[in-house]
Amino acid sequence: MMKKIPVLLMGCGGVGRYLLQHIVSCRSLHAKMGVRLRVVGVSDSKSLVVPIDVLKEELNDEYLSEVCRVKSTGSPLTTLGGLGGYRVVNDPESRSETKALEELLGKSTGLAVVDCSASMETIELLLKAVDLGCCVVLANKKPLTSTMEHYDKLVLHLRRIRHESTVGAGLPVIASLNRIISSGDPVHRIVGSLSGTLGYVMSELEDGKPLSQVVQAAKTLGYTEPDPRDDLSGMDVARKALILARLLGKRLIMDSIKIESLYPEAMGPGLMSVEDFLQNGIVKLDENIEGRVKRASSNGCVLRYVCVIEGSSVQVGIREVPKDSPLGRLRGSDNIVEIYSRCYEKQPLVIQGAGAGNDTTAAGVLADIIDLQDLFP
Numbered sequence: 001m002m003k004k005i006p007v008l009l010m011g012c013g014g015v016g017r018y019l020l021q022h023i024v025s026c027r028s029l030h031a032k033m034g035v036r037l038r039v040v041g042v043s044d045s046k047s048l049v050v051p052i053d054v055l056k057e058e059l060n061d062e063y064l065s066e067v068c069r070v071k072s073t074g075s076p077l078t079t080l081g082g083l084g085g086y087r088v089v090n091d092p093e094s095r096s097e098t099k100a101l102e103e104l105l106g107k108s109t110g111l112a113v114v115d116c117s118a119s120m121e122t123i124e125l126l127l128k129a130v131d132l133g134c135c136v137v138l139a140n141k142k143p144l145t146s147t148m149e150h151y152d153k154l155v156l157h158l159r160r161i162r163h164e165s166t167v168g169a170g171l172p173v174i175a176s177l178n179r180i181i182s183s184g185d186p187v188h189r190i191v192g193s194l195s196g197t198l199g200y201v202m203s204e205l206e207d208g209k210p211l212s213q214v215v216q217a218a219k220t221l222g223y224t225e226p227d228p229r230d231d232l233s234g235m236d237v238a239r240k241a242l243i244l245a246r247l248l249g250k251r252l253i254m255d256s257i258k259i260e261s262l263y264p265e266a267m268g269p270g271l272m273s274v275e276d277f278l279q280n281g282i283v284k285l286d287e288n289i290e291g292r293v294k295r296a297s298s299n300g301c302v303l304r305y306v307c308v309i310e311g312s313s314v315q316v317g318i319r320e321v322p323k324d325s326p327l328g329r330l331r332g333s334d335n336i337v338e339i340y341s342r343c344y345e346k347q348p349l350v351i352q353g354a355g356a357g358n359d360t361t362a363a364g365v366l367a368d369i370i371d372l373q374d375l376f377p
């Protein structure tokens with residue numbers, strides 16, 4: 001008997017598209033595992049595509065490939081039009097349509113609502129999904145770093161939420177931490193380099209390249225957030241740190257985190273467009289960071305954007321670390337997380353590897369969905 005997991009995907013950018021491609025290319029593997037993923041809806045910022053009869057139909061693989069093709073050209077989902085058997089629902093109706101889909105499937109077949117957007121606007125739909133008994137899988141960190149009230153509601157049914165890709169992309173950071181927590185081993189310190197973008201940027205700066213050039217390259221490689229200032233401000237790392245801290249039971253909010261930004265407030269999102277920042281703003285930062293890299297080098301050190309969680313303190317910012325240290329040896333988009341607990345007191349548990357990229361992130365999301373299979377008929 002084949003288990004069927006209906007999937008509603010919110011967000012069809014770099015990560016979302018890779019996820020759809022992985023779902024299609026893993027069909028035979030999943031069949032051997034006795035599970036089938038039925039994609040019953042895909043949304044972007046403006047619309048939702050769904051089969052006319054979601055209980056019986058799904059978006060077939062040919063259509064999913066077409067969705068990926070259209071979105072990779074930068075076009076909205078509306079361009080697809082309503083091909084035979086499918087409907088495109090535009091804003092604002094797409095939100096009520098999403099809720100109706102959650103209601104219908106949440107109570108019958110079950111539904112995995114997968115958030116691969118980078119938006120705050122999905123929170124309402126996710127909370128509704130949780131209320132209706134749906135499962136939730138997140139690559140998007142924003143819902144988990146909203147208010148404590150939102151956080152508590154999202155994680156109310158721990159078995160029904162998965163968010164491995166929110167920290168370290170496909171790396172098993174959340175899973176490892178959950179295992180330590182559930183064994184009663186108290187975690188007292190987490191130190192890490194949690195940004196693929198900033199890891200890549202820092203190691204490329206060491207090779208003498210200018211900041212403006214390497215940030216653009218990180219964006220092209222799919223490491224950055226849609227607005228790279230989300231990475232350069234330290235906000236993306238702060239979100240990951242907050243997710244880890246909350247997992248440890250710390251009732252913290254974003255304002256409690258000390259965050260160092262790589263750009264001045266005058267270049268912030270409210271005052272400059274992304275395009276203007278990348279074309280004209282960031283070059284003004286090249287000289288200063290080059291000086292910092294050289295000073296660190298003269299001390300036998302390199303710069304790393306480091307996150308430290310200890311007690312009730314969470315800090316993220318640039319640190320000079322010895323070249324010949326685990327953090328100093330980190331290259332490219334790799335992340336490293338060191339977890340210190342009673343069992344891992346002197347020798348921390350270390351998780352290291354590719355910490356960003358659409359492919360590896362989508363793989364983490366797919367593994368999360370498959371991990372929920374026991375909850376589906």
Ligand SMILES: NC(=O)C1=CN([C@@H]2O[C@H](COP(=O)(O)OP(=O)(O)OC[C@H]3O[C@@H](n4cnc5c(N)ncnc54)[C@H](OP(=O)(O)O)[C@@H]3O)[C@@H](O)[C@H]2O)C=CC1
Pocket residue numbers: 010011012013014015016043044045046076116117118119121122139140141142165166167168169196222223224225226355356357358361
């Ligand atoms: N790339 C990486 O290495 C990693 C990414 N992540 C997380 O994955 C998420 C996606 O990243 P990425 O794919 O690079 O981002 P993209 O900007 O490429 O894609 C975001 C997608 O979300 C859509 N979207 C925006 N608002 C909404 C909404 N309200 N409802 C539904 N869809 C919406 C966008 O629509 P439209 O196309 O219309 O703009 C777009 O399709 C982010 O939250 C990121 O932090 C996590 C770990 C690693």
Ligand SMILES: N[C@@H](CC=O)C(=O)O
Pocket residue numbers: 166168169194195196197198223224225231236355356357
């Ligand atoms: N922009 C993020 C993507 C993963 O969370 C990063 O650079 O680490």
